[in-house]
Amino acid sequence: MRRTSLPPADPLRFAPSPERPLRGKARLMAHNMDIQPHHHAWAQLVFSMAGAVRVSAEQRSLVGAPLNAPNDAEALLACTFIVPPSRAVWIPPGVVHAVTAIEQADLRTLYLHASQLDSTQPPWSQCRVLEVSPLLRELVLQLTVDPDAQPETPADAERERCIDHLIVDELRRARSLQLGVALPRDKRLRRLCEALIEAPARHASLSGWAREVGASERTRSRLFREQLGTGYTQWRSQVLLAHALSMAARHTPMNLIAAELGYASASAFTAMVTRTVGMPPSRFFAEA
Known part of the structure; x- marks a missing residue:
């Protein structure tokens, strides 16, 4: 767009x-x-x-x-x-x-x-x-x-x-x-991170993004660790949570939030949120 x-x-x-x-x-x-x-x-x-x-x-x-x-x-x-x-x-x-x-x-x-x-x-x-x-x-x-x-x-x-x-x-x-998402200094990784923030559901795996931006998955994985101190999956989860919180504030149903963020089911999305923040989405959104 x-x-x-x-x-x-x-x-x-x-x-x-x-x-x-x-x-x-x-x-x-x-x-x-x-x-x-x-x-x-x-x-x-x-x-x-x-x-x-x-x-x-x-x-x-x-x-x-x-x-x-x-x-x-x-x-x-x-x-x-x-x-x-x-x-x-x-x-x-x-x-x-x-x-x-x-x-x-x-x-x-x-x-x-x-x-x-x-x-x-x-x-x-x-x-x-x-x-x-x-x-x-x-x-x-x-x-x-x-x-x-x-x-x-x-x-x-x-x-x-x-x-x-x-x-x-x-x-x-x-x-x-705590709703901030760190961005890397490295220009190669930064392009990937900004694209992911714009469209978090486009690729679930780092390999998909690596192919799109033209670099090896190993290189991108190394840059995530060096630049952001975390792995791709953990960093992407924070981006997904931020988008989910925005949609929940508009009273979007959980199944629609899950679908919008690329999850096959609401239960799969619930599992990601629970794994990331230690509580189910209903409680996380209420407290956040």
Whole structure:
């Protein structure tokens, strides 16, 4: 499927400041549309009100180190997060990141001034997935209904300050979830991994992918161990779980999730989930 790439929206238009420390914007994204890799000097929260998105990011900051070319940014993306509307990705200042809509998405982006959360200290110094509570969802919605609007009265300004305070409090309380999938530095293996993330059901075995990308299965298996510290089967299981969680968030029946991900039966899919996370899908999806 042809992909549409968008440049990042003008970041200075929504730059947070001491006077307005939280700024938000809304952006509708069609299926398979992506926002090119970029970074900025403030922290960011990314999630979708509707539709799953994939957020790729580096785990180190580039504050004070401008990128020389777009390819530099693409080479730095080292982890990908596949998140449904009930999850958000926290991105510290200066971290290169890109966003892809797995399906039509109502994307919400929240920018935070450095005065709000200390992004130099754990856990805010690393990218991570956060649970989005119903309260946090509604607060962000209020902040992004009309992001260009300026407070017209002291009462408007006070209301915005109250919303900002509650959002930061909800972020501090939000539960962190392990939904990231590591990406390799090696370009040969990276092409395979990105193709698998796009179409996880295309090949169940590494040999099938090796034939498609033009390399031996032994070479790819070695690269998985060297670059990612795991085997192909284990890494693919994490990708499948991320896709399955996205579909489960839309209340997709288990048998349809299994079929979409290439399993012959719901029981075979259940066995994979149980083997990978130590619990059946019904419990895993409920807890995750």
